[in-house]
Amino acid sequence: KQEVTQIPAALSVPEGENLVLNCSFTDSAIYNLQWFRQDPGKGLTSLLLIQSSQREQTSGRLNASLDKSSGRSTLYIAASQPGDSATYLCAVRRDYGGSQGNLIFGKGTKLSVKP
């Protein structure tokens, strides 16, 4: 059974810091991994999608890496801003050797960026 873990559960940093959020998964047979952002009481905003054949993806101040063999992904946020405060979720999609499974979510990391 695929399990997704995100550490830390919560993180508070001063504005301007670079930071890393971690995601680990137990089964390396994944099709892709997607990072989301969720503001309180709101829906999920897709940040980055990494296919299993890729090592990293970048979008603006965000960089996500994937090491499938070790079951890890990181989301790097450069020059953090108060507007980055949100819960960040990672989700993996399992590869069943030709067919794909559902998205399996981690519990998220709640990020607070202090002005």
Added chain:
Amino acid sequence: DTEVTQTPKHLVMGMTNKKSLKCEQHMGHRAMYWYKQKAKKPPELMFVYSYEKLSINESVPSRFSPECPNSSLLNLHLHALQPEDSALYLCASSQTWSSGREQFFGPGTRLTVL
């Protein structure tokens, strides 16, 4: 346009009521999803529609009844719900189920069952 819309934003209903949640996307996506999210928990998949046909039902109680009238619309009909069904209900869509492309989520409907 990468927008998934959901109505209503908030819904309060009694246990004997019948109500419906609505989801719409105009991205030409052929896979649509319903998720349930309890407070401080990650989303949990409920249903998947692929090309307007129900392809996955994650053992959801029959008091939740999904419907996909066309490729842009997804409904979730609610009847005889329990207070523990109170949650944020999220709709999502993707290009197809097997494309491995991003899933895009709507803003959700906050449901409270009294």
